[in-house]
Amino acid sequence: MYLPSFSLKGKTALVTGAGRGIGQAIAIGYAEAGADVVIVSRTQSDLEKTAQLIESVGTKAYLFEADVTNKDQVKGIFETLDLEQINVDILVNNAGMNIRSKAFDVSDEEWDTIMHTNLRSAFWFSQQAGQRMKESGGGKIITISSVAGHVALRTGVVYASTKAAIIQMTKNLALEWGQYGINVNSIGPWYFKTPLTEKLLADKEYLQDILDVTPQKRVGELPDLVGPAVFLASEAADYVNGQTLFVDGGMTIQGF
Template sequence: MSLPIFNLTGKTALITGGSKGIGLGMAKALGKAGANIVIASRGEEDLQKAAEDIRSFGATVKQKQTDVTDKNNVNDLIDFTVREFGSLDILVNNAGRNIRKKLIDIEEDDWNNVLDTNLKGIFLTGQAAAHQMITQKSGKIINISSIFGRVGGSFQTSYAASKGGINQLTKVWADELSLEGINVNAIAPAYIKTPMTQGWLSDEKRFNEIVDKTMMKRVGELKDLEGPVVFLASEAASYVTGQILYVDGGWTAK
């Protein structure tokens, strides 16, 4: 028996950073739940491959090459989404990057690159989406944070700062937008196994350190994020806002 409150048929979901890894996994999950999908990222070739992947199971998808650090690009993306599908119901604000270095080795450009994408990009996309959703009097904004917005970790100075900022943006936006019919929440994963993380997760010492901190004694997989993103995007989460949902195998509960 299916639960209609999880059905996203007729809704439009925009996923930034949607051509790879976590973003693509979430785009596929929302597509399987019935949503029309728009994926955005900087790489045109990756977008083409991702769109073909999403179409392979019958979902409707459009792609748009976008730099989320550029306000005009972001505004064009929102306009494109509404033009193609008539509305913007769900934003998965996911585009991000990391540069792992010790504090004493971080260059100013490293800091700027990470904060521009992870925090400025989240802000610009969330702001543009909010303008559209306010006109609709409805919408779901799902910011993608990390456990490192809450816990410390070596080599994560700029990344952790950006993710802590995302957590605070999520709470502020939830407060501002709640009476506009817009829910704002965040998903904060621990380490997730993707093609991009597979290389350094194959380091036995690093892998064991991660597993030792996790109650469930395993690294997360893309399928572990499917339920959380569909839940927060659906009517099942209509009374949930301002929350940081940790998908971390129990890491932050220790």
């Protein structure tokens, strides 16, 4: 047999920022692929909605209302899972944010907020999950980067810096942890229809600029991202390590 399994049945995935948008879509997609899902968000009401959608598929949802920038809370999630004997086989670092300030206007507070949310939290979750995956014989870690980590965009210098750092962090963790059966990869999306991009995409001129540099002439739909996320989490990607998969309609082949 040459076709490996894309099923996640029997696996448990942890997804940060799972209350809405990309994180919610990936969490539900993993449930559809058979996984139980640990969902993390700052908003309990969002968690409950995602949990209902996961459980309607027929798998289990474990809810954690937490601030991903708080190291003690991050450790607390994994300690609770340890006590409940829940092993995390798949980690998706999705939680992120942006403040679109010009470089001259970036404040120390903005720098710290974006860095801590997008980058430091992803490392903390990876460190905690990686330690346990090493002991259990392996796992999959996937971090959501961005095309902004690869080409220069209007998204702002701090956001772009965090996403570029994620791409390099992915390579380094893959190099260190590959020997333990841990695959570390990232996904670099272009513009997708989510609550966070709704206002931007409503600007017809801005939307046209996006379409002009996207060979497929459309923005992404969430299912376009869920497929690659399931692939990287499955045994079909067992020999894929340290890579960033750009899900961008071809945007990064020409720049913006």
